[in-house]
Amino acid sequence: MMSLLRFQNINKVYSDRSLALFKRAPVQVLHDINLTLHHKEIFGIIGESGSGKSTLGRLTVRLSQPSSGHIFFENQNITNLSKKAFQPYRKKIQIILQDPHNALNPSLSVGASIEEALTAQHTQMNASERRERVAALLQQTGLSPAIANRRPHELSGGQKQRIGIARAIAINPTLIVADEIVAALDVSVQAHILNLMLDLRSQFNMAYLFISHDLAIVQKISDRVAVLYKGRIVETGLSDEVFQNPLHPYTQTLLASSSATSTDTKTIFPQFGNGTTNSSSGCCFYNQCFRRKAICENKSPDTVEISPTHHIACLIV
Numbered sequence: 001m002m003s004l005l006r007f008q009n010i011n012k013v014y015s016d017r018s019l020a021l022f023k024r025a026p027v028q029v030l031h032d033i034n035l036t037l038h039h040k041e042i043f044g045i046i047g048e049s050g051s052g053k054s055t056l057g058r059l060t061v062r063l064s065q066p067s068s069g070h071i072f073f074e075n076q077n078i079t080n081l082s083k084k085a086f087q088p089y090r091k092k093i094q095i096i097l098q099d100p101h102n103a104l105n106p107s108l109s110v111g112a113s114i115e116e117a118l119t120a121q122h123t124q125m126n127a128s129e130r131r132e133r134v135a136a137l138l139q140q141t142g143l144s145p146a147i148a149n150r151r152p153h154e155l156s157g158g159q160k161q162r163i164g165i166a167r168a169i170a171i172n173p174t175l176i177v178a179d180e181i182v183a184a185l186d187v188s189v190q191a192h193i194l195n196l197m198l199d200l201r202s203q204f205n206m207a208y209l210f211i212s213h214d215l216a217i218v219q220k221i222s223d224r225v226a227v228l229y230k231g232r233i234v235e236t237g238l239s240d241e242v243f244q245n246p247l248h249p250y251t252q253t254l255l256a257s258s259s260a261t262s263t264d265t266k267t268i269f270p271q272f273g274n275g276t277t278n279s280s281s282g283c284c285f286y287n288q289c290f291r292r293k294a295i296c297e298n299k300s301p302d303t304v305e306i307s308p309t310h311h312i313a314c315l316i317v
């Protein structure tokens with residue numbers, strides 16, 4: 001497979017903002033990152049909070065610059081390109097962020113928001129072509145074209161995230177950085193969004209850098225995965241291999257600690273049938289456990305019985 005994105009010896013140093021200005025010391029959050037992402041591939045990035053996942057995503061779309069090292073996109077070194085020289089690549093690399101509620105301009109209609117993505121990238125479309133494109137994008141993301149006239153506050157979280165996805169795919173990118181894109185959504189909505197991402201990948205042959213703390217979701221959605229620990233890649237490989245036979249002690253600990261809390265993939269991805277789930281109860285998921293168990297067992301949340309240990313595990317989390 002041809003390389004789409006390559007990180008070569010990437011280091012990132014921030015200054016520690018928790019300290020007073022005169023006491024600030026540099027903090028290295030990424031150490032010597034080497035990764036290659038192929039065309040049409042879904043590459044998962046996992047690791048605990050603060051391990052540097054989002055920083056890697058931000059470097060990819062040049063929201064931030066590496067302190068040293070190089071980033072190659074389609075074999076072109078894009079690390080130090082001027083804004084103008086980067087413009088053609090900007091169109092090919094899009095990002096979708098976690099919080100759909102803040103991702104959209106509240107004063108713009110949904111249609112105007114998507115049109116803005118088209119005009120920002122200097123597409124040569126006239127107004128009626130843009131409106132047609134907006135309608136097509138809404139349909140492709142499972143929404144009615146009529147929603148174009150609504151404002152963000154009139155939409156659900158899932159609908160807003162679909163608009164975020166429509167904006168991201170508007171100019172036919174080849175790579176999408178998906179940073180915790182379902183973390184803020186209800187579990188049933190997560191399923192729809194993740195299935196939409198899989199459909200769009202097959203339809204438009206995009207690659208995803210898929211950043212998530214939810215190991216079960218990453219396992220199911222990713223072709224390959226890298227495990228970040230304190231800014232270093234400690235393990236990388238085919239998703240199934242890493243999840244089934246983790247070699248690095250940190251990966252083993254991460255998988256073991258997630259086993260009581262991870263998403264039930266049978267609920268999220270029913271098409272995977274009886275695939276393994278990391279959840280001891282099969283249903284636990286942070287503080288939504290009642291709801292999740294209800295969904296798993298197809299019951300009302302009020303009638304779900306939860307074992308004391310399951311419940312305690314959720315309270316601890």
Ligand SMILES: Nc1ncnc2c1ncn2[C@@H]1O[C@H](COP(=O)(O)OP(=O)(O)OP(=O)(O)O)[C@@H](O)[C@H]1O
Pocket residue numbers: 014015016017029047048049050051052053054055056213
């Ligand atoms: N702009 C910044 N200035 C200073 N430090 C930063 C900045 N952005 C991130 N950091 C620090 O870099 C480290 C890595 O942050 P990052 O957001 O990449 O981690 P993460 O793995 O995505 O975490 P989470 O899963 O909690 O989002 C953290 O210690 C964070 O506090």
